Ligand SMILES: O=C(O)C1=C[C@@H](OP(=O)(O)O)[C@@H](O)[C@H](O)C1
């Protein structure tokens with residue numbers, strides 16, 4: 467498709483759809499709790515709708531009524547043998563968290579997904595689950611899906627240091643630990659998003675977190691809750707960057723989730739001299755309003771502990787850096803190479819096709835600023851975040867940009883082009 471062009475500044479107030487990480491977990495916790503869970507502002511995008519589908523196949527009754535989802539929890543022992551293979555589509559979060567949930571169940575199951583999922587590394591979850599006693603393996607003795615799980619009498623707690631900074635691995639192990647008898651201790655490599663820990667507490671579970679160390683004692687019974695999903699900062703990021711880059715823009719994004727484990731992009735924008743502010747911060751829901759306007763930016767260095775706090779925003783941050791004054795260096799982001807696609811390579815190749823000057827490295831990018839972008843033909847590689855980033859890049863040139871595989875955006879943000887159009891019309 468031909469991407470939208472910016473004819474005017476971006477102006478107005480928007481909301482973005484619900485947070486993807488919290489939406490997935492709301493279905494999972496709701497299913498595993500006793501009693502009913504209601505969810506408002508659930509993200510109705512392919513990845514999270516896929517999680518609903520999978521839990522229905524596991525025998526959970528999930529009702530959808532307008533903006534409300536009702537999950538009738540079955541408890542840890544109420545999941546049922548599915549009739550077919552469970553297909554998670556494009557969602558790494560779904561398959562990895564499910565591995566931790568299902569490893570302790572009393573039936574055999576196979577998990578698979580699309581071509582991208584079948585290339586993503588699973589040993590990071592398989593290895594610790596095996597150490598807990600699980601019978602779990604990838605296809606033909608590899609780590610790749612389809613993943614087969616066979617029942618074992620019980621799983622044991624574990625004391626485990628995570629070799630990768632990954633909220634998905636941490637969450638899978640928390641779900642497994644909740645089904646053991648005894649104490650599990652997990653030590654993170656870097657602190658990652660803490661939605662599983664926070665939601666476990668909300669569902670009346672117990673977990674102790676001290677810096678990078680997490681202690682969970684099993685078994686635990688969870689109780690259904692009312693979940694209100696805040697807007698997804700990872701979706702807001704595309705409009706934030708567009709407003710920073712398009713002269714005279716000024717936008718307000720309401721009800722955005724602002725867990726400190728997710729706000730690395732705001733810290734980076736401030737370090738680049740961007741005009742961005744938070745208003746109406748609600749400390750209970752960890753959400754607030756973001757105000758951002760066009761700014762003259764300077765390059766920066768992004769590395770170390772901040773990386774997990776902005777991991778999904780790095781493609782759009784790379785675009786931001788192409789317009790800043792001076793050079794930006796991004797390091798310690800090797801995880802980007804094993805997302806929906808190799809995002810280090812995809813960002814570099816596609817933005818360079820449009821005139822950027824980016825050098826990829828093993829664990830990030832070296833980006834020259836103040837480059838003038840031009841038209842061209844680019845691909846999303848079937849990766850939603852690459853597709854949306856390229857649409858924002860297309861706003862920076864008068865020439866036409868054609869994107870193939872644009873439908874990928876529906877993985878996390880089916881209304882992305884509508885919200886962008888709304889801002890361009892200045893609502
Ligand atoms: O736990 C989650 O909900 C997620 C964790 C991150 O993945 P990793 O755990 O692989 O870093 C992130 O990239 C993904 O979009 C969502």
Ligand SMILES: C=C(OP(=O)(O)O)C(=O)O
Pocket residue numbers: 556557558559560778805806851878
């Ligand atoms: C990496 C992502 O998601 P997942 O790992 O769930 O596929 C993402 O949404 O950018």
